[in-house]
Every structure is written in structure tokens, then in C-alpha cells.
Amino acid sequence: MRTIGEAAAELGVEAHVLRHWEQVGALAVRRDGSGYRVFDDGALEQARTVLKLRRVGLSLPEVVAAMAPVKSQAQPVVARKIAALEAEVAARQQAITFLQHTVDCRHRYLDDCPDCATFVREA
Template sequence: MVKTIGEVAAELGIEAHVLRHWEDVGALTVRRDHHGYRVYDDKAVEQARTVLKLRRVGLSLPEATAAMAPKKSSAQAAVRAKIAELAGEVVQRQEAITFLQHTVECRHRYLDDCPECATFVREA
């Protein structure tokens, strides 16, 4: 079964121009009919769905394109790089939570008066 760009966009909850852009940058391959209109077969719809999911989990469009590379090792390398980046962000967020939690519970009136807060600040 084939679908139009509008049908696919509606199904995925995105604008048609987004699908056109993905095609323009090489993240999506869509065939054309004899009139030049985009025709989305099941494979193209699944490819668009994959790009959308990768974008929603935090990959940039170039990263998503790399994660869909035909060569599995290349795709895995792109995904591993993103995992490492996200893991680093998790560590930074956890450190921020720890610091902020301490400031909420700190018995000192001013953060400058607290040796633990000073230690957190110096670790930046």
C-alpha cells in the first residue's frame, strides 16, 4: 500500500515539510510516481517512523542519519557515541541534583558559610 506525504505526515503527527527536509538531507528515501509525486511505501513509512523515534530520543538529524547507515558497524558507532553523550549528561544532572538537594537541606544560612557547598563549588 502506498501513501501520500500528507497521509504519512498525519500518521506520524508531523508536518509534511519535515518529511521533505528529511529526504533533502538524506535521512529518508522516498520514490516518486510518474507525475513526480512522493509515494511512501511501507518501507519508506517505517524509515520515517525510525527517523522520528531517533529524533525523539535525542539524536540530531545528522546523528539519526548516521544511526541508520547501511553498514551496521557505522550505525552502531553513531549510536554508541550518543549513548556516551547522554550518559555524561546523566552524570552532570545527578551532580546538579546532589548539589541542589544539599543546598535545600543545608543548615548554613549562606552557601559561602558551608564547607560542603564550597567543596561542591570547587568541583565544577
């Protein structure tokens, strides 16, 4: 059993973050007889999952949906996030391709290069 401060320190977040996650429904934490939050191993593992989902880019509402007890409710949220990340990867790859071309370009000014002009028009 851990206090909220101990759990926060173990996770590398502030205690107010854990309180917020609980408030929005992303985290379920039981209370002791005095009303203090008590983090058992299950609650700590749930908090680790929330933290990982946040780090991979899910918003808190998406985290709540992704952690739904019914998998069919969680899958569409995760699938949309995967599609968004894949689109981001594709856009970044296009940026790398364009920038690599500008580094290797033989033209003094990018405006003089027909390939650069093509990249610009594709944006």
C-alpha cells in the same frame, strides 16, 4: 500508500520535515508517475525510525550515519551518542545532589557551608 500530508499527519510532523529528511538522505521515498511522494509501509516505518532517533537526541547527520546499511558504520555514531547521554545523566545527577543539599543545608547562606563550597569547586 499515503501522500506526504497523510504520512506527516500520522507521524505528527509537518510535511516539510519529511521533505527535509529526504533531502538530507535520512529518508528514501519513492515517487508516483506524476512525481508525487508516495509513502508505503516501508517508507513510513523508516520515517518512524528517523523520528525516534531525533527524539532521543541524534542530529540529522547522526541519524543518516546511524541508519547506514553497514552496521559497522552505524555503531560508532550510536556509541558516541550513548557516551554523551551518559555524561549528561551524570552531570544532571550531580546537579540534583547539589540542589538537594542546598534544600537540606542547615546554613542560612550557602557561602557559609563547607559542603556547598566543595560542590562549587567541583563544578
